Amino acid sequence: MSANDAVVSTRDIIARRNRLLGPAYRLFYEQPVQFVRGEGVWLYDPDGNRYLDAYNNVAAVGHCHPHVVQAIARQAAVLNTHTRYLHETVLDYAEKLLTTFPAEIGHAMFTCSGSEANDLALRVARTCTGGTGFIVTQTAYHGVTVALAELSPSLGLSAEKDSHMRLVPAPRSAGDDTGEIFARQVRAALDDMARNGIRPAGLLVDTIFSSDGVFADPPGFLRPAVEAIRAAGGLFIADEVQPGFGRTGEQMWGFARHDLVPDLVTMGKPMGNGHPVAGMAARPDLLAEFGARSRYFNTFGGNPVSAAAGIAVLEVIESEGLIANARRTGGYLLDRLKQLQARHELIAEVRGVGLFIGVELRRAGIAGTPATRESAAIVNMLRERRVLISAAGPHANVLKIRPPLVFATDHADMLVENLDQVLQALHQA
Structure with missing residues (x-):
């Protein structure tokens, strides 16, 4: 294919995409790129050119890792159903996943996307605290459901006039006072909620603050803010969709860098290495209260194929x-x-x-x-x-x-x- 043919082909694909998928989607790059194959850290275009992938955390253990692919294919050839029937694969996965958390985190629930996981965490937090107010950072991204889009200012949506969300600046500095500065902002948001008759439900943060610009230091700076939300009766929800599954190079989870035990932990993107697996882990007392007052079901969350993919990802992280x-x-x-x-x-x-x-x-x-x-x-x-x-x-x-x-x-x-x-x-x- 000539360079000109490639341009025409790309233009045709974009036109077809716009015709079929509509205008709300976005593409990367001024000159969008098409990929037809992935392997390890490489993505390949139709002409066989390889691109170094320094961005996609979804394929956490490498694009098309054979162990994960084989696990998915093997389980798909045997059974795929939902969690209202008994099957052991989801239990094997939950058991293996929960060993990576502190002992206080004792239950896992499964969804298909990080958005669904965060949405479930909001439901649990509201049910268990009786509150409706959530605090997030100013350029946070937590998901695309109606509830999560409001808590994702990076999407550019304006908050409703009577919103129960409060925004705080991301912890930008890396000095000794970073934690206290961030906690001061959280306490100010809590004070504003109190003045407006809003009961707090939770502090929701991506523990690497990725959409805010990536802020990891100093270790431990999150602790004062977490103490502030808990003192006000709210929960700490650690969004581990971005930093989780070993990305920080220290422990499995980003919150561990701050020597914290969250009340709720949400997971997604890298969980199935491209297969749509996500979930929430929680303190058992919270899910006991939530389960007594509400029900949860997800047709695809926790299905045997997704669970097999999740197990395989954990095995690769460990074995490699x-x-x-x-x-x-x-x-x-x-x-x-x-x-x-x-x-x-x-x-x-x-x-x-x-x-x-x-x-x-x-x-x-x-x-x-x-x-x-x-x-x-x-x-x-x-x-x-x-x-x-x-x-x-x-x-x-x-x-x-x-x-x-x-x-x-x-x-x-x-x-x-x-x-x-x-x-x-x-x-x-």
């Missing part, structure tokens, strides 16, 4: 030492990016932990204006070099790097070298 790899490769990548920072004025800050890293771009240093336009250009220039990343943060000026957990140091070198060349080209333009 992927948490240790995230720590090792992530540390290496963080160091290399900080070396790059010393050579490029546009890089104001490099932060993150494990294989979840944010590179903030600003004109004239950390106090300068957000380099939103330059960030978009870099993401697109890297795509032209067949390296995939994205951008996040309130000004979309933080390069978001979160590759599959099988990412190795040679892949990190390829990413950094291409980013270096793109930054040079941008400077010279």
